[in-house]
Amino acid sequence: MSTLTTTLGRIGGVNLLPFAVAAVAFLLIGAPSSWVTLTIAGLAMGMMLFLMASGLSLVFGLMDVLNFGHSAFVSFGAFVSATVLAGLGGWLAADSWALNALALAAAYLAAISFGLVAGWFFETVIIRPVYRDHLRQILITIGAMIVAEQTILAFWGGTPFSVGRPHFLEGSWIIGDVSIEIYRAFAFALGAAVFVMLYLVLNRTRIGLLIRAGVENREMVEALGFRVDRLFIGVFMLGSALAALGGAMWAGYETLITPHLGSELMIVVFIVVIIGGLGSIEGTLLGAILVGLMANYVGFLAPKLALASNMILMVAILLWRPNGLRPAVK
């Protein structure tokens, strides 16, 4: 058993899991074109979930803060970007790649900016008074989530809000008998780019080193002379901005959003964080990709099991690795 584990470790270890899931799905689905479409949909979904979950994972890892209000950033990100896109409808529909891209960039920047400011406010007013008290954290952040949903309801109303997509991201690429939706490929590429940036910041900069060390042992980082509470505000704001960006991308993916978007996604986001291992960006990516692939494959093969599949996946992984696939602390 240990020889098998060592051999698997050498060739990639738990990183091979998405490939294993994809291979099994290939055998079960049978039709290669359907498999490719589902795989790309799963990867795109995974990348959006990664954006939403990465901040939550770091926030929990660094300060032991359980933030159930994280979904508010996802919802607000979606609605803020959708509103900007609605205002720039002319640019979206224009037959100009540049105008399309500008409209999308403006929407995403608005969502990110909102996430940064809201994250700062949320951390300062709601989280800081309840550091080190999980019960009060759960109560107050769930309360904040409800207030946020009601605020969205008051501003945007309860009817589903239509989200415009830039002209250049509409449609699909047809390669042979395989159809690849352009927006999904774009979501995957953007998510991958954000992951690479996050990875470089965490592994190549002093701030990243501090964050990684703080996730492992906050007290020791403080004993070395660094104020982790100040670092945490930055991480919280970054996590909120990423969640808002994830919400903005999800809005474009769904094209019709409601104020409950964030809270509906939150269960899946928590599953991603738990599967990946708390405080680990690489683990969060792995968990998100697995959840995205499973949701799409099972949705195709056994639609009634689609929702349960991720719960089953989480239980199976936790039985195998109680701290998740790639926890930050060894």
Place this chain on the structure above:
Amino acid sequence: MSLLSVQDMKTDIGQYAVLHGVSFEVPEGGVFVLLGRNGAGKTTTLRSIMGLWTPSPGSVVFNGQDITRMHTADIARKGIAYVPENMGIFGTLTVDENLILATESGRFDKARLARIHELFPALERFRDKQAWSLSGGQKQMLSVARAIIEPRALILIDEPTKGLAPSIVGAMAEAFREIAQTTTILLVEQNFNFARSLGRDMAVIDDGRVVHAGSMEAFAADTALQDKHLGLSA
């Protein structure tokens, strides 16, 4: 004037009163040893000095400045390093990353790094290894090395020999002797022979109070006193 003065320090952890009024003075230079039985309050004393537990009444004065209610990070920046009982190394970081994190500039001072590698050659061999993969002794070396990667006035070290092989304990004693030539060490230790070989001054803590303080030489010579406070001859 002493480098560190702890006066009537009382610390509660949750609803439990652990320190009931600890007072002692650490002179500048050499090794000052805090001795005491398990649960006497030695670790809590170090953590309270470091600001990791907040003492309610009492005062901690370092280099003439009151640091009693300062944030841990600010205390560290005053020139106090801490080597906790569990070593506090960052397992997923490499040996070099553990060390560079403790530098103020984010860069190594080559001369200091060379001195550390001279004191602890294993740390040079395993520079790029993740710290979780080191042996217990190597982790302890890394923890001490991290405390001296920058010049510090005082290092608080909590039970560094716990669980280490005798050969490593000897090497550690040598390293501490060399470090103590330039830096004051406040050492918490249960291994009396190790403590005796290093300490110049000492205090014994029992039930959250200092019950004896004086020179290590006098304490080492008085077996009745050792028996009374530490139960060594029992």
